[in-house]
Amino acid sequence: MQIERLVQMVFYIVNHGHVTAKELSDFFQVSTRTIYRDINTLTIAGIPVISEKGTGGGISLMDGYTIDKSLLSREEQQSVYHGLQILQATKYPNAEMALSKISAIFRNALESRWLEVDFSYWGSEETEKIKLSELQYSILDKHPISFDYTNSELQKSRRVTEPLRLVFKSHAWYIVGYCRLREEIRIFRLSRIRHLQILPEHFERELPADYSLIPKTQAECTIPVLKLKFSPEIAHRLYDEFQEKQVILGADGFYYVTVRYALNNWTLHYLLSFGKYVEIMEPANARAMLRERAAAIVDLYS
Numbered sequence: 001m002q003i004e005r006l007v008q009m010v011f012y013i014v015n016h017g018h019v020t021a022k023e024l025s026d027f028f029q030v031s032t033r034t035i036y037r038d039i040n041t042l043t044i045a046g047i048p049v050i051s052e053k054g055t056g057g058g059i060s061l062m063d064g065y066t067i068d069k070s071l072l073s074r075e076e077q078q079s080v081y082h083g084l085q086i087l088q089a090t091k092y093p094n095a096e097m098a099l100s101k102i103s104a105i106f107r108n109a110l111e112s113r114w115l116e117v118d119f120s121y122w123g124s125e126e127t128e129k130i131k132l133s134e135l136q137y138s139i140l141d142k143h144p145i146s147f148d149y150t151n152s153e154l155q156k157s158r159r160v161t162e163p164l165r166l167v168f169k170s171h172a173w174y175i176v177g178y179c180r181l182r183e184e185i186r187i188f189r190l191s192r193i194r195h196l197q198i199l200p201e202h203f204e205r206e207l208p209a210d211y212s213l214i215p216k217t218q219a220e221c222t223i224p225v226l227k228l229k230f231s232p233e234i235a236h237r238l239y240d241e242f243q244e245k246q247v248i249l250g251a252d253g254f255y256y257v258t259v260r261y262a263l264n265n266w267t268l269h270y271l272l273s274f275g276k277y278v279e280i281m282e283p284a285n286a287r288a289m290l291r292e293r294a295a296a297i298v299d300l301y302s
Contacts, residue, residue, distance in 0.1 A: 005030075006038055010047060010061075018060045021051075135175065138198045139163045142205075144180075148194040152266035157181065160199070161188065164207040176213070178205050185211065223260045226267075227281040230255040234277035256281075268293050 005028055012027065013019055021032045021039075028035070039059060042049045048062035138145050146160045161177040164185075168174075172189055179186040185207070230238060231254060238247050238255055248256045261267040263286055271278055271290060280287045 006042060009038060010042065013049070013059060013061055018058050020058045024059065134196070134198060135163060135166050139166060142202050144199045144201060144203055145175075145177075145196055146199060147188075147196040149188060150192045150194075152264070154265060159188070161186070162203045162205050164205065167213065169213065176207065176211075178203075187213070223262050224283055224286065226259055226261050226283070226286055228257040228259070228271075229279045229281050230257060230274065231277040234274055237274070263289060272297075 009024065009028070012024070016023075021035045024035045025032045036051075039049050039051055049059060050062055051057075051059050135145075137143070142162075144160055144162050146158065148156065149159050150156050160180045161175065162180070163175050163177040165176040166173065167176055167187075172191060175188045175190065175193075176185065177188070178184070179188075235255055238257065242257055242259060246257050246259055250256050261270075268290055271280070272293060280290055
């Protein structure tokens with residue numbers, strides 16, 4: 001605890017330039033006697049702390065002593081600082097202390113409380129929130145996790161998984177881990193996870209060095225090419241959800257997208273989310289499948 005306080009004290013003095021023992025005492029919630037002992041310890045360790053008594057006195061560092069921040073550009077400083085802000089927002093262990101230290105070095109960085117990261121779904125209870133700190137703990141300390149999971153086919157199951165990596169890809173967070181139910185490495189989307197629990201046991205498994213997120217079980221040539229026609233009213237979604245090269249604005253004012261999608265429940269439900277603003281031009285069997293789903297919806301409300 002004393003070592004942590006000593007490190008924080010150095011950065012506090014760097015940040016404020018000139019402080020009093022009473023100020024440090026209040027900040028660290030220890031006695032002024034303890035502060036003076038800490039100052040003596042820092043001096044013995046080679047940190048040039050100057051303590052002056054009397055009016056105008058106080059505690060400071062020797063002129064010219066500083067922590068070199070010139071190795072990073074302003075943009076790089078902001079990138080480091082923003083990264084720590086994200087960790088702080090996700091309750092990452094020790095991020096608060098690290099952020100305080102970096103703040104002392106990068107004095108022109110932005111206000112820290114600008115971001116909140118919440119993996120829970122809308123309307124969920126506080127207990128449903130999944131924090132990065134929980135997953136970080138389970139991955140690094142090798143604790144299995146159990147959770148309820150809903151896959152892309154809307155099938156629900158209880159999984160026990162050995163978490164090996166946390167990945168952010170295509171606007172979403174995923175857990176890569178060994179699924180004991182399927183007995184293989186699987187990818188789980190965090191937004192589909194409910195009631196996550198960290199189990200007390202340990203595992204020894206490591207993620208294979210050659211592991212890739214790109215599935216090898218299905219060759220790309222077996223996935224059908226869909227040609228889609230979108231109305232201008234839905235254009236705001238297209239450039240968020242498709243690659244720019246996939247979207248073409250036609251002379252008729254409609255947008256045309258060519259993309260490879262497997263013909264499964266996920267694809268059909270995804271296309272239905274565009275409502276009347278999308279039409280499958282090709283292939284014919286995809287048109288028929290979507291027509292059947294749309295007809296079922298009409299029957300429901302007839």
